[in-house]
Amino acid sequence: MEYFSEGTGLLVWILALILIACGIYFGMRYSKMRDYSGQAIIPLIMIVLSLVLWVKTLGFPTEDAGPALIPLLWIFWLILLSVVILFFCFTGRIDKDPKRGRIFFLGLGVGLVVVYYFAMDYLGYFISSFLFLATAMYMLSYRKPFTILLVGTGWVLFSYLIFYKLLYIQLPLGLIEDFI
Amino acid sequence: MDLIESFSIGFSVILGWKPLLIIVTGVVFGILAGAMPGLSPSTAVALLVPFSYTMSPALALILLTSIYIASNYGGSITAVLINTPGTPSAAVTAMDGYPLTQQGKAGKGLGTALVASTIGGAVGVLILILFAVPLARVALKFSPADYFALALFGLATVASMSRGNVLKSMVAILFGLLIKTIGIDPISGVSRFTFGNDMLYDGFTLIPALIGLFAVSVVFSKFETWTGVGRVMDKIDNKLPSLEEFLKIKFTILRSSIIGTVIGIFPGAGATIAAFISYDMSKRASKEPEKFGHGSLEGVAAAESANSSSVGGALVPLLALGIPGSATDAVLLGAFMLHDLVPGPMLFQNNPEIVYGIFSALIVANIVMLFLGLYGNRLFIRVVSVPESVMYPLILAIAIIGSFAVNGSMFDVAACIGFGVVGWFFKRYGYPVAPVVLGIVLGKMVEENFRRAVMMDGYGVFYRDKLAFIVLLIAFFSFVWPLYKAWRYHRQAAAAPGENEAKI
Structure with missing residues (x-):
């Protein structure tokens, strides 16, 4: 063996x-x-x-x-x-399978997270996070552009100040490496 | 060192603007996270672990325990207002809390939940101090065989008490234990199951795995059942219960607090079982049992005081023995490890400022929770009303950055996403994820102590060591008993077909 x-x-x-x-x-x-x-x-x-x-x-x-x-x-x-x-x-002495949910929608969600993961290496954490949040909110039927912009920008600023500046976490910078 | 001296050390840790600010932050976040349906206390604590990296160990644990205690109360807010429990244990609160809202008495429901949670939390902390300190002294004499037996007992009770079926819980535990064997063997140094991947030499990092299993899986499950319909909060009245009404339920609160703490001490029992049992007992003891389920303040008080007091109980085995009593305790154990601390009897000797700092912080967090609840409920309700379509992407963003922050490794992020998919899959088919986490967390303790005991005294040590033998025997029966009950149920169901469907 x-x-x-x-x-x-x-x-x-x-x-x-x-x-x-x-x-x-x-x-x-x-x-x-x-x-x-x-x-x-x-x-x-x-x-x-x-x-x-x-x-x-x-x-x-x-x-x-x-x-x-x-x-x-x-x-x-x-x-x-x-x-x-x-x-x-x-x-047959076990609970029957649960009803089939929105598997395609779930697949889209998981796919989006996977794309976000790979995008972090190329675009950098901050750009990819903004794009991820905006796309995910839109995918979940949120349709207020101003709020989407606010949440995305707010999160990028928050993560920059707390994780990058305060906790010294070396987040991947990608495209903006020369600017920070 | 006597208790008063120890507490003076504990309070010296939390007195100052920084620790107090951390407690307030923890309580606010805990209430908000608890109030959001889908975010359990374990998820809330796991999401905030990455923010505690650069804090001192004492402050980090003060933050996390404050979140833990407050999230149990937070769960009652949406349970009372919209019949959607924020935490699993708040499902019991909703049984009487929501009828109160329907009767236009939401303020009374929330007020009762708040006061009962505060008193329950305080009783839980008191019993925690009374039990944990002497237990830790006794535990100093424990041998590796005893520790192995205790850890196995913890895992067996988690399996036997978990909701759903015992077999699936056992599979979940074994999966966690097996995952923990990946990496360099702690005793011989042999590389196990790494498949040549350097990133796996230390095994999967605990925090990304926890975040994936607890937080990411929740979002994936939500994606699968996504309807796009948000929660709707009605305007609420803010009239609190009168002093007379509180005095009427004082014994219910006290009794349920003690029941909740005692149940919380048993690994795996947790807040939900505590709430159900004390609700049932309060109904039996009540002069007005017919009001239960129709807006009884006693019902709300029984459920809330029990689930909040169970926090103190669950911390007893964690702090005194290093064995987590609940899923949230498993996350806390991960946080201890992150700060190079090992909970257990030695923690009381080597780091009394941490242990008594936690005790003191829990007392202060309870008081802070009472004031924030009294004056901030309206604000919390507004924040909790944030649409799910905004909240879930943000949870994913926090999960991703949190996983990355542990080691600055993209492999950890991938592991977090992977564990998220595993968690979703487990939940979909009725396998609880908390036992997976407990398996991962306790795996090292089980293995090291088992092999050390065998290497020192041979396999016979497990029946020569009286404590280990008795605990292993109890663990065996606590695992076999529910299986036997399930088998009897099957036989009865088979004997009377049609009455009960025999399902595992």
């Missing part, structure tokens, strides 16, 4: 586990168990995560009360309890 703990072997191991987990999930999704398929996602992820970390422990030094002891203990219990929850999902 140690082949799977490093390099290509590890990649194959991870891909195989993900494929099996996806197979179980989609198997449930297109069967009578579809109402519980969402509930199966977290136990499946936990099992995959546990098995990936378990294979990594094979490379740890073997000694009494060594570095692998506690991770193996948690992995054992996590797999056991996840399997029990998965069993409840298969038998």
